[in-house]
Amino acid sequence: RHVERLEDESPTALLQAGRCEIDVDPMRVSGPICVVSADFDLIQGRASGIDLNVARHYGADYFVLRGAGHFAALERGWERGADVLSRWLDRNFPAAA
Numbered sequence: 001r002h003v004e005r006l007e008d009e010s011p012t013a014l015l016q017a018g019r020c021e022i023d024v025d026p027m028r029v030s031g032p033i034c035v036v037s038a039d040f041d042l043i044q045g046r047a048s049g050i051d052l053n054v055a056r057h058y059g060a061d062y063f064v065l066r067g068a069g070h071f072a073a074l075e076r077g078w079e080r081g082a083d084v085l086s087r088w089l090d091r092n093f094p095a096a097a
Contacts, residue, residue, distance in 0.1 A: 032092040034060060035063070036063050036085065037063070
């Protein structure tokens with residue numbers, strides 16, 4: 001039911017992302033960064049190496065959701081990704097006492 005609501009991706013954006021051509025100055029990015037990759041995301045996931053390169057470029061924490069695809073948040077087992085993000089947020093942004 002979610003696929004029916006999607007729009008076409010911008011071919012330019014996909015091409016730029018696939019070639020890592022998006023120019024962002026890492027010195028202008030502040031705060032901790034989390035990159036979550038997926039085993040079966042063939043466009044930007046673990047197999048392509050794009051997510052790992054982004055994580056390395058920004059010194060980000062990097063996690064891989066084994067067995068997940070591009071729509072990990074909408075797939076069975078979405079709780080694993082939510083758990084990764086929840087633990088990362090708790091570690092990097094602890095609640096004020």
